Amino acid sequence: MSPQKNLSIRDFGAVGDCLADNTMAFHNAIEQAGKNNGDKIIVPAGTYLTGPIHLRSNIDLHLDAGASIVFNDNFEDWPAIKSRWEGVECYGYSPCIYGEKLSNVSITGAGTIDGRGQAWWKEFKRRKTKGQTQPESARDKEFAKLNKDTDLSDCGGGGISSFFFRPQLIQFNNCSNVLLDGFTTRNSPFWNTHLVYCSNVIVKNTTFQNPQDGINGDGLAIDSCNGVKVFDCTFDVNDDCLCFKSGIGKDGMRVNKPCQNIVVKNCKMLRGHGSVVMGSETAGSIRNIEISGCSFIGNDRGLRIKSRRGRAGTVENITLNNITMNGVGCPIVINLYYECGARPEEIAAFSDRSPRPITETTPCIRNIKITNVTADNAQTAAAFLLGLPERPIENLLFENVKITMAKDGKPARPAMAFGIKEMQGQGIIAEFIKDFIQRNVSIK
Numbered sequence: 001m002s003p004q005k006n007l008s009i010r011d012f013g014a015v016g017d018c019l020a021d022n023t024m025a026f027h028n029a030i031e032q033a034g035k036n037n038g039d040k041i042i043v044p045a046g047t048y049l050t051g052p053i054h055l056r057s058n059i060d061l062h063l064d065a066g067a068s069i070v071f072n073d074n075f076e077d078w079p080a081i082k083s084r085w086e087g088v089e090c091y092g093y094s095p096c097i098y099g100e101k102l103s104n105v106s107i108t109g110a111g112t113i114d115g116r117g118q119a120w121w122k123e124f125k126r127r128k129t130k131g132q133t134q135p136e137s138a139r140d141k142e143f144a145k146l147n148k149d150t151d152l153s154d155c156g157g158g159g160i161s162s163f164f165f166r167p168q169l170i171q172f173n174n175c176s177n178v179l180l181d182g183f184t185t186r187n188s189p190f191w192n193t194h195l196v197y198c199s200n201v202i203v204k205n206t207t208f209q210n211p212q213d214g215i216n217g218d219g220l221a222i223d224s225c226n227g228v229k230v231f232d233c234t235f236d237v238n239d240d241c242l243c244f245k246s247g248i249g250k251d252g253m254r255v256n257k258p259c260q261n262i263v264v265k266n267c268k269m270l271r272g273h274g275s276v277v278m279g280s281e282t283a284g285s286i287r288n289i290e291i292s293g294c295s296f297i298g299n300d301r302g303l304r305i306k307s308r309r310g311r312a313g314t315v316e317n318i319t320l321n322n323i324t325m326n327g328v329g330c331p332i333v334i335n336l337y338y339e340c341g342a343r344p345e346e347i348a349a350f351s352d353r354s355p356r357p358i359t360e361t362t363p364c365i366r367n368i369k370i371t372n373v374t375a376d377n378a379q380t381a382a383a384f385l386l387g388l389p390e391r392p393i394e395n396l397l398f399e400n401v402k403i404t405m406a407k408d409g410k411p412a413r414p415a416m417a418f419g420i421k422e423m424q425g426q427g428i429i430a431e432f433i434k435d436f437i438q439r440n441v442s443i444k
Helices: 023-035 118-130 138-146 249-255 344-351
Strands: 006-008 017-021 040-043 046-050 060-063 067-071 080-085 088-093 097-100 103-109 112-114 170-173 176-181 184-186 193-196 199-204 207-209 220-223 226-231 234-236 242-245 259-265 268-270 276-279 286-292 295-297 301-306 314-326 330-335 364-378 381-386 393-405 426-431 433-443
Touching: 006 023, 023 040, 023 046, 060 067, 080 138, 080 170, 088 138, 088 249, 220 226, 220 259, 242 259, 242 286, 276 286, 276 314, 301 314, 301 364, 330 364, 330 393, 364 381, 381 393, 381 433, 426 433
Parallel strands: 006 040, 017 046, 040 060, 046 067, 060 103, 067 112, 097 170, 103 176, 112 184, 170 193, 176 199, 184 207, 193 220, 199 226, 207 234, 220 242, 226 259, 234 268, 242 276, 259 286, 268 295, 276 301, 286 314, 295 314, 301 330, 314 364, 330 381, 364 393, 381 426, 393 433
Antiparallel strands: 080 088
């Protein structure tokens, strides 16, 4: 390999005035770097408007301080790409920054990546309000044709039914040796940063942001990956902050790739639906996850594990250690009656509190260790733990856990579970659990 060169995006005609279209400048720089078998592409200070960016192996996309990449919101500029969308392999709009089957690829620097998602959210709201369930536009019909042999019925509420497969801000698909370091991401049309089928990934010193009026703005989704380290990151999003997923239902079982061997340290999670979340896409299993030294502030839930009948998979060997929380709605949630995205004809089976036969699609949650956790000003309940009667949560440890409920906590639902109403100031709510051990636990 020849020595890596520094290529400035401006040398390829880029203009950082937030007006000029820099799509071809990024494309040409990446092509040149690819011919050189890998270069560092420098984005100097300025605001660079562009369409989708598709990276290549051995490239470092580096954003200097004061640099911002801003993506256009002309839907026609976004080609169809097959990846995984809400747990199912299907075609959707290309992610803003995308890499497939790459190695030794990185995004670094102190700049900002802005998905300018407002137009995408507005269109999603319009379709949802209208109740659109059939393809209307030419692009809708294109996606319907591309996905005609794909069963999308297991997907959640992100837009599948309206054929509006919004782009992730950053997605690496089936890549190895990936580094994300130092930059800020914000305003993603859909999920913020999505790692799917990747190995040997480091994410550090990175900030994930989405405004409260965004839609499906999960921060970092680690999806059927093996070997990921997440250090010193900050999450301030309108949905789940840090997510672990492994596919949904039948398609996730077909792919059958676990999300495993992941370490998370010294991160801060602010104002999300969940701080650290596992599921509800659990089909390929989620295991061997260590979270330590983190702080959760103002989230609806702290640790959030969610699945339900039909979603399959095992969530196991999860360690949450040395965690502080403040103002979190419910610090610990394990919910096997997750309600979101259920079709009307499925609700009776999914919500049934009576035992049902165990099948290959019955999820399993076991071997969860929660140690050295302090949560102040909790709002709804200290913990909400709801297993299945036919397959209880198994082998759960609380040790050195101190939770103080706020006297004037805001009533809300501790979990998005069938039949659960708002509550305030409750203790540990637990049903269908086997081998639940508590040592030095204080709930006030």
